Amino acid sequence: MLSPAASRSFGAAGAIVRTAFLYWCVLSLTFVLLRMAPGDPATFLLPSNASAADAVRLRATLGLDRPVAAQYARWTGRMLHGDLGTSFSEGRPVVAVIRDTLPISLALGGASLLLSFLVGTIVGIVQSARRGTFADFTLTIISVVLAASPAYWLGLGAIAVFTYVASLLSLPLWLRLPAVGMTTPGADLHDVAHLVDLLRHSILPVTLLAAIGAAGVARYVRTSALDVLDTDWVRTARAKGAPERAVLGRHLLANMRAPLVTLFALALPGIVAGSVFVETIFGWPGMGRLMVTSITSRDYPVVLGCAAAYALLVIVANLVAESLLPWADPRLRG
Amino acid sequence: MRRFSAFSIALAALVLLALAVIIVPALASRDPSQINDVLARRLIPPFGRDAHGTLHLLGTDRFGRDLFVRMMLAGRLSLLVGVIGAGVSGLVGTLVGALAGWRRGVLDRALMALADLLLALPRIVLLLVGVALWSPGLTTILVVLVATGWMGVARLVRAEVIAVVPREFVTAARALGAAPHRVLFRHVLPNAIGPALVATTLGIGNAILLESGLSFLGLGIQPPAPSWGNMIAGGRDLLVTAPWVALAPGIALVATVLATSVIGDEWRAISRD
Numbered sequence: 001m002l003s004p005a006a007s008r009s010f011g012a013a014g015a016i017v018r019t020a021f022l023y024w025c026v027l028s029l030t031f032v033l034l035r036m037a038p039g040d041p042a043t044f045l046l047p048s049n050a051s052a053a054d055a056v057r058l059r060a061t062l063g064l065d066r067p068v069a070a071q072y073a074r075w076t077g078r079m080l081h082g083d084l085g086t087s088f089s090e091g092r093p094v095v096a097v098i099r100d101t102l103p104i105s106l107a108l109g110g111a112s113l114l115l116s117f118l119v120g121t122i123v124g125i126v127q128s129a130r131r132g133t134f135a136d137f138t139l140t141i142i143s144v145v146l147a148a149s150p151a152y153w154l155g156l157g158a159i160a161v162f163t164y165v166a167s168l169l170s171l172p173l174w175l176r177l178p179a180v181g182m183t184t185p186g187a188d189l190h191d192v193a194h195l196v197d198l199l200r201h202s203i204l205p206v207t208l209l210a211a212i213g214a215a216g217v218a219r220y221v222r223t224s225a226l227d228v229l230d231t232d233w234v235r236t237a238r239a240k241g242a243p244e245r246a247v248l249g250r251h252l253l254a255n256m257r258a259p260l261v262t263l264f265a266l267a268l269p270g271i272v273a274g275s276v277f278v279e280t281i282f283g284w285p286g287m288g289r290l291m292v293t294s295i296t297s298r299d300y301p302v303v304l305g306c307a308a309a310y311a312l313l314v315i316v317a318n319l320v321a322e323s324l325l326p327w328a329d330p331r332l333r334g
Numbered sequence: 335m336r337r338f339s340a341f342s343i344a345l346a347a348l349v350l351l352a353l354a355v356i357i358v359p360a361l362a363s364r365d366p367s368q369i370n371d372v373l374a375r376r377l378i379p380p381f382g383r384d385a386h387g388t389l390h391l392l393g394t395d396r397f398g399r400d401l402f403v404r405m406m407l408a409g410r411l412s413l414l415v416g417v418i419g420a421g422v423s424g425l426v427g428t429l430v431g432a433l434a435g436w437r438r439g440v441l442d443r444a445l446m447a448l449a450d451l452l453l454a455l456p457r458i459v460l461l462l463v464g465v466a467l468w469s470p471g472l473t474t475i476l477v478v479l480v481a482t483g484w485m486g487v488a489r490l491v492r493a494e495v496i497a498v499v500p501r502e503f504v505t506a507a508r509a510l511g512a513a514p515h516r517v518l519f520r521h522v523l524p525n526a527i528g529p530a531l532v533a534t535t536l537g538i539g540n541a542i543l544l545e546s547g548l549s550f551l552g553l554g555i556q557p558p559a560p561s562w563g564n565m566i567a568g569g570r571d572l573l574v575t576a577p578w579v580a581l582a583p584g585i586a587l588v589a590t591v592l593a594t595s596v597i598g599d600e601w602r603a604i605s606r607d
Contacts, residue, residue: 025451030463037467144599148591150543152550153566153584160573269456276458277547291459292551295466303466310459318454 019319026311030304031075035068046088084308085301089294094305098287102309104182105279105286108202109271112209116267119210120217121260127218128225129248139218146215151208151274155281158204177204180283205282209274213267224259228252257328265321268314341604344596351590355409362403375399377576392582395568405583408560412542412590415472419479419541424534426480427487428527434488435495435526436518446492449485457482461544465553475554479541486537487530494526501525528605536598539591546587562587 046058059065078085084094123143127136146154159179166176178184178201183194228234229252237247276288283289287306294302326332375384375398383389384398392401430449434442452460464478498504499522507521548554549563557564562583569580 022450022454025447026454029451029455033463033467144595145588145592148539148543148595149588150546150550150563150566150584152547153580153587156566156570156573156580157584160577164574269458272456273458273547276462277550280551291462292553295462295553298466300466303463307455307459307463311455314456315454 015319015322019315023312023315026315027079027308028072028076030308031072034300034304084305087294087302088299089297089302094301097290097302098305098309101285101287101290104284105275105288108205108209108279108284108286109275111202111206112213112274113264113267113271115206115210116213116217116271117260117264120214121221121256123214123218124221125225125248125252125256127222128229128252129244131226131229140222143215143218146212147219149212150277151212152277152281154212155205155208155278158208159281162204177201179204182284205278205284209271209278212274213271216267216270217263220259220263221256224256225252228255231255258325258332261321261324261328264324265314265318268317272310272313340596341600344593344600347589347593348597351409351586351593352413355406355413358406359403359410362400377572377579379576380578380582393576393578395565395579396572396576401565401579401582404560404565405562405586408562408565408583409586409590411472411555411559411561412545412587415475415479415545416538416542416590416594419476419483419545420534420537422476422480423483423537423541424487424530427484427534428491428523428530430484431488431491431493431530432495432518432523432526435492436499436522438496442492445488449488452482453485455482458544458547461548462553465548470548470553470556472555475545475548479544483537483541487533490529490533491523491526494529495522498522498525529602532598532602532605535601536595539594539598542587542594543591 046054050058082095084098086092087094087097090097123139127139130136162177163179182201183197184201234247234251237251238244242250272288275286276292278284279286279289280292287309291303291306294300294306375388375394376396378384378390378394378398380393380401381389381391382393384394388400390400390402392405394400395404430445434445460482461475461478464481465474468474468477504517504521507517512521545554546561546563546566549561550567552564552567555561555564557568565583566580566587569576569578569583572579
């Protein structure tokens with residue numbers, strides 16, 4: 001991410017140019033990684049059942065018999081045309097495979113990110129307002145433990161509780177949440193019924209991701225809020241006799257915007273990491289699960305394509321956070 | 335007072351775990367990876383005895399292997415990955431950050447640009463690419479953990495070095511004719527390394543979590559070698575019949591990560607006061 005000073009001197013256009021340059025570097029990194037990996041890149045890009053003749057043909061098509069500089073130029077050209085190669089296992093362009101899975105990950109991650117910010121901010125502010133009380137202590141312990149727990153382990157626990165334990169306790173059917181997949185297989189549902197089905201399937205994965213995210217947000221918000229509550233202007237507001245609600249609502253929240261915007265960019269990689277495991281556990285056909293299955297099936301173009309897509313997400317999030325910072329903190333407006 | 339006690343409890347827990355992972359597998363009566371008489375030994379619940387009369391503190395898995403011994407063996411690996419993965423990352427980060435903050439100029443900009451570049455990719459994604467291109471295993475995991483873990487520390491150390499260099503004792507050391515490397519390593523770095531040590535400690539838990547995650551996905555430590563991640567994966571389809579198989583290594587994992595993060599957090603809080 002750019003420093004605020006750099007942003008001011010380059011302006012929005014400069015920030016976009018630098019972001020594009022950073023992304024080009026990331027894409028080049030995938031080229032370098034593929035070249036650094038042991039063995040001939042052609043063997044990485046060929047399915048395991050390919051013959052030696054196939055390898056020779058691919059080396060010629062990819063220009064692997066030419067100098068590295070020429071290869072890099074050719075590869076850049078393909079990237080600029082949005083060509084990330086062809087998936088081995090599906091035989092379709094990588095871009096098309098990613099286009100099918102990305103919306104699912106975006107919906108899952110987006111909903112979780114939104115929820116985790118909503119819940120985390122409220123919890124963090126409540127904690128800071130009740131600093132040192134039993135509630136603050138309990139919430140701190142919960143958030144610290146959640147932050148230390150692997151998403152996949154919590155996911156397995158949630159599945160066991162909401163399917164097996166729920167049926168053991170003969171809880172009502174609506175409490176036994178579906179644990180696997182996005183929709184009920186074979187059920188030919190439409191409109192509202194389909195939506196309800198989808199929502200029921202998303203409760204466990206979204207809640208899990210959101211809970212882990214909220215734990216991180218709450219810890220961060222609590223610390224930042226305590227910093228603000230210790231400032232002179234908060235003391236002045238209280239001395240004036242401003243009600244606590246006004247202190248928290250007006251003075252605290254206004255000063256929390258900038259830390260929250262920064263946290264948005266910082267939280268995204270965590271949501272990405274969580275979604276890789278949550279999609280795998282709950283059988284959601286998103287990009288995280290695609291990346292894991294592609295590694296198992298040695299589908300290298302898809303693995304590198306997913307990495308490129310994730311990098312684009314993070315870089316765009318950083319750019320958005322950076323352009324929101326002057327809105328959040330008037331001191332950064334130049 | 336409470337801060338001090340949380341710190342000591344976490345530290346005591348880690349020391350206890352470190353001792354246990356060294357001692358317990360050495361005392362085990364049978365080779366924990368050896369499988370024999372599966373029918374008599376498999377899926378014994380915690381504190382249960384198998385048909386041969388052997389007590390299994392945490393029960394056994396589907397192959398009749400003692401979970402407690404396997405968990406401690408896995409703990410060796412996890413602690414190793416955590417300490418080496420985070421420690422070497424911290425060392426590399428400190429050196430890079432010190433170099434960048436000390437030399438400034440083109441080198442500084444190049445190193446920080448590289449850090450920005452690597453920070454643009456979520457760490458788990460880089461790890462997944464790493465195990466995809468190289469073969470899954472301990473070496474790959476450690477190399478990728480270090481390659482993707484030094485940037486945070488490097489930024490911290492760089493900022494501290496830049497803040498320390500203009501201070502008077504540095505000027506004094508220079509005026510006394512100390513060689514540049516002596517000024518950097520004896521006078522600047524000891525005053526700039528605090529935040530880096532805290533960040534490295536916090537990185538241990540992160541490294542352990544990442545390794546366990548990869549192993550859970552089948553892309554890290556390969557069975558029969560035990561890792562908390564692949565042990566949880568082994569209990570995945572036994573959640574209903576034998577929940578302890580996935581529960582025990584998970585608790586060990588959470589407790590270890592929790593202990594390192596408490597130590598890191600408290601250390602940071604203490605050094606700030």
